[in-house]
Amino acid sequence: MNAHPQTLPPPPRAPRLRLALAVIASTIISLLADPRWLVVGLAGGAALMSIALWQSSERLHLLRRMLVVNLFVAMLWLTLPWSLSLDGITASAAGRELAGLISLRTNAIALWCIGLLTGMDAFAIGRAAAGLGLPHKMARLLTLMVRYFSLLDDSRRRIDRAMRARGFQARCDRRSVQVLAQQVALLLVHAMLRAERIGIAMRARGFAPHVAPRPQTEDRIAGRPRPAMGQAATLAFAVLLASTSIVGAGWLLIT
């Protein structure tokens, strides 16, 4: 998310395919309830993660993300295998089994997603998601938010530096709360003023709010190189949604 990188990293390969695969893998593994299939999913994810670790220069970052995922899993293991009742704390075999199943599922999904999406920054994720058949407004919102995030993060860092230079150090007291609230309010005011300037600049370039953009403009904004690719992605997304619903409905019928 660095706004001004010194050297541009090479563009990620097949970003849309990788994001689509990550979403499909997450959906399918979420629906699995058989531990044997989950172990297969986990092995597949582990293979992808190994390749990602092999190729990545940010191995520690990838492993830290797995740790983040397992913080939630740790909360599950702290609570699910035990049952509080009037007799005190009793062990629950069903709870232990559920905690094991969820741990397998969560880790398998995390390995697939981190393995597939490694090396993709916010801009690449934004472009890939916008290219996967999102509605026009959603695609625009996504690309604009990714763009403005780095701008406002810079503003926050600047305000933060200025505050620390004047001796501010956050503590758990009223003064710190007031100062941090002022920081949030300043960011909101900054965003409003910038939006005003953007509105003026857009109108100066002939933007008419109630005129739908031409298809080629839409494709350029959404990061789609060819209209045919966008249609194919929309179709693939629809097929994915339909197949997920069918699998879900089947699962409901079976259980």
Place this chain on the structure above:
Amino acid sequence: MHLADGVLSAPVLLVSATLAVGGVAIGLRRLNEAQLPLAALLGAVFFVASTVHLPVGVGSVHLILNGLAGLLLGWAVFPVLCVALLLQAALFSFGGFAVLGANLLIMALPGVIAHYLLHAQVGPKASRRQALLAGAGCGVIGIGGAALLAGGLLTLSGGRMFGELIVLFGLAHLPVMAADGAIGAFTVATLVRMMPQALAPLRS
């Protein structure tokens, strides 16, 4: 506040994804083309604000501000938080893709409720006391509502077995609610004094 992938059952995932898609559709319909940059900028502010930490006890809590985002954005909080949650899932592994709909519902619905309950309190003539109460209300409704919704979805998925987890989840979010309420209160009070129109940014 994110539920991880793999925790909720398939029917709960499907129903919450459908409801979240409905919320996103309403939010997008209420945003016109000219308002997209403003909504994106405000969304980016809330994304950035979630990196602000307030020390509490031996640790620290980060802000969520979903209630305040709802107060300002109304239904547009759904598409804006959808983008934020998608990026968090893809870049930091907070939450996940299959659980995106559930997490969006958990975060955005209390925001919309905060908007309807509190936006009348923060007009240009609002007193400082009204502004402080509305801002604190955003924290309570935003985080409290999110914890209740998360608890409800967990109960629908696992019944009694998730009971202790729900209690632990709720307790862990009490300091977050306090931080969001306190920061939200002073933020709204500052905005009323500095730039009252910022409290109804999407009113066209």
